[in-house]
Amino acid sequence: MLVKKALFVIAASLSLYTSATAQNTIPNPGFENWVNQGTYEDPQDWATLNQETSxxxxxxxTKATGTDAHSGTSAIRLETKSVAGQIVPGTAITGVFNPLSLEINGGFSCNVRPVSLSGWYKYSPAGLDGGSVEVILSKWNPATFLREPIGSGIFIEPIAVNTYAYFTATINYVSSELPDTAVIILLSSAYNTPIPGSILFVDDLVFDLPSGISTPAHSYEISIYPNPNYGTFSIEIPSQYSVLNTQICIYNMLGEQVQHSLIRSSANLLINLTAQPSGVYFVSIETADAVKMQKLIVR
Known part of the structure; x- marks a missing residue:
């Protein structure tokens, strides 16, 4: 089975934000943006198993349009299918998914304590199957070099819902700390007992924030250049961020870490990846203020 409930190794995020500002930073929450990969499309800023199954x-x-979108022009459609003798749930994750180890690296920046994750869905289960939307919040501990759980919430639907309905996944906290990273997992089937033919549609995700907290007006970017490149590239961190003990982790498309560096001084970093084969990589950058993950192409 390609997907089951795994231990999550959450090491970075998709956008860099000032840590003093509250955020509702779910990437591509209405699934309006899709990336054409040739034989398939993936929702921008979300990882799927399409690269393997294609x-x-x-x-x-797949992209759902027309009446299958709750608002805008599109939503996400996840379907459990039989692939080479294995039953594979439709899976979408805000991170980098390793289909071999079943671990997730990455996530997106979140430095508030949302009450819940909400959105719109409809579901057509096969048999006694159940689809789900899950959110996991965590925080990097620089003293232990470990990522610690802050809270999580899950919404599970075991029955047919033929028209869009509103869902809420209440977040249960296990720590009083503020998180710095969130991961969202969408599944068309139960973790351990998926059934082919189950179909889940999801649209318009949003964090429900405590009263008085607003979302940011803008974000700050880290520059990686050139991109694409031939294995050597530079990383420039904006001056408003501390570079002391900045961690640089690079992952391949399987979610395997291929390089790790700890930066102690310079805000302009030169990285050498020439020992690795050409392909798509993900660069995780974690400063004392925030975290970021960015796609990198090595020719």
Whole structure:
């Protein structure tokens, strides 16, 4: 089975924000932006299993349009299918998913304590199956070099819902700390007992924030250049961020860490990846203020 409930290794985020500002930073929350990968499309800033299943001409995640979108022009459609003798749930994750180890690296920046994750969905289960939307909040501990759980919430639907309905996944906190990273997982089937034919639609995700907290007006970017490149590139961190003990982790498309560096001084960093093969990588950058993950292409 390609997907089951795994231990999550959450090491970075998709956007860099000032840590003093409250945020509702879910990437591509209405699934309006999609990336054409040739034989399939993926929602921008979300990882799926389409790269693996498309080798057999199968996509478990597709763009839903028309009446299958709750608002805007599109939503996400996840379907559980049989792939080479294995049952594969439709899966979408705000991170980098390793189908071999079943771990997730990455996430997106979140430095508030949302009450819940909400959105719109409809569901067509096969048999006694159940679809789900899950959110996990965590925080990097620089003293232990470990990521610690802050809270999580999950919404599970075991029955058919033929028209869009509103859902809420209440977040249960296990720590009084503020998180710095969030991961959202969408599944068209139960973790351990997926059934082919189950279909989940999701649209318009939003964090429900405590009263009086607003979302940021803008974000700050870290520059990686050139991108694409031939294995050597520079990383420039804006001056408003401390570079003391900045961590740089690079992952391949399987979610395997291929390089790790600890930066102690310079805000302009030169990285050498020439020992790795050409392909798509993800650069995780974690400063004392915030975290970021960015796609990198090595030719």
């Amino acid at each position: 080798l057999l001409g199968i996509s478990t995640v």
